[in-house]
Amino acid sequence: MAGPYPHLAEPIQVGALRLKNRFVMGSMHSGLEGHPDRFDSLARFYAERAKGGAGLIITGGFSPNHAGRVKDHPCTLDSEETLPAHRKITEAVHREGGRILLQLLHAGRYGYHADIVAPSPIQSPINRESPAELSEAEILRTIDDYARSARLALAAGYDGVEIMGSEGYLISQFLALRTNHRGDDWGGDLEARARFPLEVVRATRQALGPGGLMSYRISALDLVEGGLGQEETLWLAQAVEAAGADCFVTGIGWHESAVPTIAGAVPQAAFAGAAAKIKQVTSIPVIVSNRINLPETAERLIREGQADMVSMARPFLSDPEIANKALTGKSQLISVCIACNQACLDHYFTDQAISCLLNPRAARELDYRDDAAEATKAVAVVGAGVAGIACALEAARKGHRVTLYDAAEEIGGQFRLAAKVPGKRDYGLAIDAYDRQLEELGVKRQLGAAVDAETLLAGQYDEIVISTGVTPRPLDLPGAEDPRVVGYSDVLTGKVRAGERVLIIGGGGIGHDVALYLAHPNVPESEELEAFEEHWGIGRAREPQASPRKVTMLKRSPGRFGRTLGKSTGWVLRQELRDFDVRQLSEVTYRKIDAAGLHITRENEPDVLPADTIVVCAGQESNRSLADQLMAKGCSVHVVGGARLAGELDAKRAIEEGAKLGNRL
Ligand code: NAP
Ligand code: SF4
Secondary structure, eight states, X not given: OOSSOHHHHSOEEETTEEESSSEEEOOOOOSOTTOGGGHHHHHHHHHHHHHTTOSEEEEEEEBSSGGGOSSSSOOBOOSGGGHHHHHHHHHHHHHTTOOEEEEXXXXXXXXXXXXXEESSOOOOTTOSSOOEEOOHHHHHHHHHHHHHHHHHHHHTTOSEEEEEEOTTSHHHHHHOTTTOOOOSTTSSSHHHHTHHHHHHHHHHHHHHTTTSEEEEEEEEEOOSTTSOOHHHHHHHHHHHHHXXXXXXXXXXXXXXXXXXXXXXXXXXTTTHHHHHHXXXXXXXXXXXXXXXXXXHHHHHHHHTTSOSEEEESHHHHHOTTHHHHHHTTOGGGOOOOOOOOTTTHHHHHTTOOOOOSSOTTTTOGGXXXXXXXXXXXXXXXXXXXXXXXXXXXXXXXXXXXXXXXXXXXXXXXXXXXXXTSTTOTHHHHHHHHHHHHHHHTTOEEEESSOOOHHHHHHTTOSEEEEOOOEEEOOOOSTTTTSTTEEEXXXXXXXXXXXXXXXXXXXXXXXXXXXXXXXXSOOOOGGGHHHHHHHHHTSSSOOOOOOOSSEEEEEOSSSSOXXXXXXXXXXXXXXXXXXXXXXXXXXXXXXXXXXXXEEEEEETTEEEEEOOSEEEEOOOEEEOOHHHHHHHHTTOOOEEOXXXXXXXXXXXHHHHHHHHHXXXXX
């Protein structure tokens, strides 16, 4: 078969549907499920992904009834009232030649509202609310509710439904002894605990009839104490197939698991083995998920027979065209998801509609214009960090002639440094993709020499964008000129090799990243999976971690470290630093640096911390001198990203500012 990824390209029969390829856009909460008035946005969002080649799309979760909602807004499909809004989604996807399933998710004790229910009244460690125990009558009604929602989904034009049976939601709660202590026919041995999910599958099958597709998201690994063991999971898979499911999507871990399952710390396709085991004992297609962001990984998994299809949720956010690009030999242009979670999951957890750090258009497609500019302009973008790149790409898409300047030899700015940090290797892939996208869109790159105001003015540009980013804040302290005091960029680029005793001044995002970089043993890529499983105790006992250095982080402010890190990834980084024995000192006053080390005061006591290396991660200052010079000459400029505002700068804001400006020019 022709093409770079023949296995991904091959059509497949799943239930009654023939799917055009093996790319599945996996389910992900968009934050809009409870807002039918905003389904125009959701329709456009999914339609873009269908147009981009997804063989199958699965929506974010909709609850079969009010008690099962995840959040305190009505993300339910329990009446005909919202069908017209849903039809906008299904019609838009079908117009683009796509297929779409609606996911049915009953949150059980994971709902964030007061009236949650569960098989047993056991509170989840990640929820302040305690669930009420479902009565037998309520269980039977809930099963009927799944069937009603499946019928409504078909009426709304969906191609079928997915039953969410993983991640610790209601179905997992019935299955696991951890959460099901019932003494009636719905609790006890595995067969009794599986009665609820199997009844749900049977009722849903009946509601869908032979024509509707039913996917079952199975927890391939629970990763919690009191969860299902492997033999139990395989028994369940066979029972679910017999009850009428058409395919499996694998889910990994409960939300309360103390093991990262989708963060950057997770190696590529780390859990594919668990999917392969399900495939071995069943005969319906198995769709593998978790940390699969590259077509070559996806192709390998299918070629090796570990799965039949591949589910990518976040990679379809960062690049809606991932499937088409892969299948037409343009995978070098794919904006590879970097697993940062900053604009997707972290938005959802903080009650914001999701988007993507790399692709701020995601789920905001209606806010961007796709038409060409009325007049072609000459645009200069100064600074090829992520803000400048995003601006240059959007402006070039509008048809403008764009020149991108940077004093550095390579594009990427601070993002390129991030790629050195353990778990952030994919940041380098994102920069490589940016480079090729700039090339493809004809953006002229002037790299390796700083451009000055005179050159820009002589260039007769219609628009000048200053995205010169930030400069690390220098340390203002007696002895700061000591050769042991170094900037973080020199450490991350390898220009400076840190000694064995390291002090890090600053407890922001970069301080944490540098601490991990220095405390982490440098594991070769080929050994990453084994090291990950040992570290987090997956399928084996958790091993103590050894660090090559003694690292201490310091900050002046009170409170614990890492409070500003992302909600869904910060805990992983904090745990890794604890495991590598990184010491963290707050409320420190810096006095001076001399031969003895860093002199501090803490809790009113003076102290001296000896050090071989002192790394300064003391935040950033705006780099806007060029903007000021141009404005002083009467030139009007646009200033974006860190050059505009260094405080609270992150790549998400920088990229969004750049992209929005570029789209407006
Ligand atoms: P930051 O988050 O603002 O942190 C700066 C740190 O420097 C603070 O902990 C501050 O602590 C300290 N500081 C400030 N002024 C100082 C001074 N004059 N002398 C000594 N210490 C000083 O900045 P960043 O770490 O450079 O990060 C930049 C941006 O990138 C942030 O928005 C960050 O969220 C983002 N980022 C995030 C991640 C991540 O989430 N994993 C990773 C990298 C970067 P005290 O004032 O308490 O001393
Ligand atoms: Fe991937 Fe980060 Fe975008 Fe989420 S925000 S889709 S993790 S790149």
